[in-house]
Amino acid sequence: MSxxxxxxxxxIEISNDVxxxxxxxxxxxxxxxxxxxxxxxxxxxxxxxxxxxxxxxGVVVREEDGEVHIDMYIIxxxxxxxxxVAHNVQTKVKYTLDKTLGLAxxxxxxxxxxxxxxxx
Numbered sequence: 001m002s003x004x005x006x007x008x009x010x011x012i013e014i015s016n017d018v019x020x021x022x023x024x025x026x027x028x029x030x031x032x033x034x035x036x037x038x039x040x041x042x043x044x045x046x047x048x049x050x051x052x053x054x055x056x057x058g059v060v061v062r063e064e065d066g067e068v069h070i071d072m073y074i075i076x077x078x079x080x081x082x083x084x085v086a087h088n089v090q091t092k093v094k095y096t097l098d099k100t101l102g103l104a105x106x107x108x109x110x111x112x113x114x115x116x117x118x119x120x
Contacts, residue, residue: 076112
């Protein structure tokens with residue numbers, strides 16, 4: 001699947017994997033995020049942190065009625081307010097997708113799949 005954008009120069013198709021990779025990269029740069037989790041974790045029951053090349057596995061891009069919706073599965077660091085981290089991720093991902101691709105995102109849903117305790 002892909003998202004189609006119409007410009008004055010013609011039509012642009014952007015793959016959902018590209019959108020997911022950009023969104024995952026923007027999310028991991030946020031303070032309090034340990035990494036992305038697999039979207040199949042609920043089914044698998046295994047918590048794994050995805051590496052940079054697999055960010056698309058932790059992001060689901062949907063297009064409904066011409067609007068783009070994104071679901072992100074993240075792992076946060078222990079001791080940080082989860083609601084603030086989620087809000088920061090939503091803001092940064094929306095900004096990054098708008099500036100990088102010119103893509104307006106209707107909603108970004110954050111699913112916290114785990115909390116990681118790091119040793120000081």
